[in-house]
Amino acid sequence: MAKILVTGGTGFIGSHTVVELINEGYEVIVLDNLYNSKEVVLDRIKTITNVRPKFYNCDILDKDGLRKVFSENKIDAVIHYAGYKAVGESVEKPLVYYQNNIAGSLNLYEVMNEFGVKTVVFSSSATVYGDPASLPIKEDFPLSTTNPYGTTKLFNERILEDIYASDNSWSILLLRYFNPIGAHKSGLLGETPIGIPNNLVPYIAQVATGQRDFLRVWGNDFDTVDGTGVRDYIHVVDLALGHIKAIEYALKHKGIEAINLGTGNGYSVLQVRQAFENACKKEIPYKIFDRRAGDIASCYADTTKAKELLKWQAKYGIDEMCQDGWNFSKNNPKGIE
Numbered sequence: 001m002a003k004i005l006v007t008g009g010t011g012f013i014g015s016h017t018v019v020e021l022i023n024e025g026y027e028v029i030v031l032d033n034l035y036n037s038k039e040v041v042l043d044r045i046k047t048i049t050n051v052r053p054k055f056y057n058c059d060i061l062d063k064d065g066l067r068k069v070f071s072e073n074k075i076d077a078v079i080h081y082a083g084y085k086a087v088g089e090s091v092e093k094p095l096v097y098y099q100n101n102i103a104g105s106l107n108l109y110e111v112m113n114e115f116g117v118k119t120v121v122f123s124s125s126a127t128v129y130g131d132p133a134s135l136p137i138k139e140d141f142p143l144s145t146t147n148p149y150g151t152t153k154l155f156n157e158r159i160l161e162d163i164y165a166s167d168n169s170w171s172i173l174l175l176r177y178f179n180p181i182g183a184h185k186s187g188l189l190g191e192t193p194i195g196i197p198n199n200l201v202p203y204i205a206q207v208a209t210g211q212r213d214f215l216r217v218w219g220n221d222f223d224t225v226d227g228t229g230v231r232d233y234i235h236v237v238d239l240a241l242g243h244i245k246a247i248e249y250a251l252k253h254k255g256i257e258a259i260n261l262g263t264g265n266g267y268s269v270l271q272v273r274q275a276f277e278n279a280c281k282k283e284i285p286y287k288i289f290d291r292r293a294g295d296i297a298s299c300y301a302d303t304t305k306a307k308e309l310l311k312w313q314a315k316y317g318i319d320e321m322c323q324d325g326w327n328f329s330k331n332n333p334k335g336i337e
């Protein structure tokens with residue numbers, strides 16, 4: 001079975017993908033600099049799969065460290081998650097984001113090329129669509145970004161497009177995630193936000209565990225079902241399984257494709273709050289505040305291409321996402337420590 005390098009493999013989405021790759025029989029190597037995650041995640045992966053993947057504590061800015069990984073392991077494909085991902089932080093520290101997410105990725109692509117490894121699945125984001133003119137969002141929609149984080153995702157897509165244009169022996173998938181939430185059913189893996197969570201569900205979870213008094217709802221004057229923002233929330237396990245299909249496809253086909261990984265369903269802030277309240281059986285108080293800068297009204301995916309190309313579609317609904325998310329949060333109120 002193929003050997004897959006997962007950069008950022010101890011992170012939220014990365015760790016769930018590592019579990020599913022091992023379940024599928026792949027040999028997995030994890031590379032992470034542990035900036036936003038803990039090595040103990042690997043022990044939890046072993047508890048779930050009985051396999052502790054080979055691990056390199058390595059920063060993608062360390063090119064020689066990357067070369068060591070590729071010289072010591074015959075890697076067939078790379079799933080590239082490693083990168084900073086906080087929108088607000090990227091606005092405050094653009095140089096840090098461009099250095100890490102662009103220069104770091106360039107190091108990876110250059111070292112892959114040096115070792116003849118030309119199959120990569122890139123962790124992109126629906127944020128590259130900016131504020132879509134219509135819904136659901138298709139992969140050929142115009143791309144634009146409103147923050148440095150989103151721009152680093154767009155730049156990575158452009159770089160990978162130019163790499164493919166220069167060498168058609170590459171196989172590249174640009175997977176555009178919508179809003180990943182939930183957790184592995186074991187309750188051992190889940191999201192571990194640092195500081196005050198930017199994202200909705202981790203914040204709601206901290207209200208449910210008594211760490212926050214109430215949810216701040218950023219705006220209720222959008223043109224949506226109840227005035228609050230609508231997003232395409234996808235179970236992180238569905239997202240991980242989408243990567244299994246993506247790797248299978250990428251190992252068989254040359255070319256470059258952008259593919260949405262979403263459910264095709266949109267839920268409002270208040271609908272998610274209600275679903276989480278039903279899951280944890282606790283009240284989630286909230287207060288309405290002004291809109292957050294840069295937030296769009298609605299965003300949800302057209303999932304046709306993922307179904308046709310990858311033979312994949314999400315299967316979990318919002319209730320199961322919240323139940324699994326709560327199952328993790330109640331056992332790990334401060335995330336994985």
Ligand code: WQD
Binds near residue numbers: 218
């Ligand atoms: C969802 C909705 C908020 C928090 C971001 C990134 C995107 C991706 C997913 C990485 C919005 C509202 C939120 C809160 C709230 N990350 N909200 N109170 O902004 O859709 O996407 O995370 O790839 O790139 O941009 O997700 O969870 O921050 O917000 O009312 O405390 O919840 O206004 O409508 P978002 P989010």
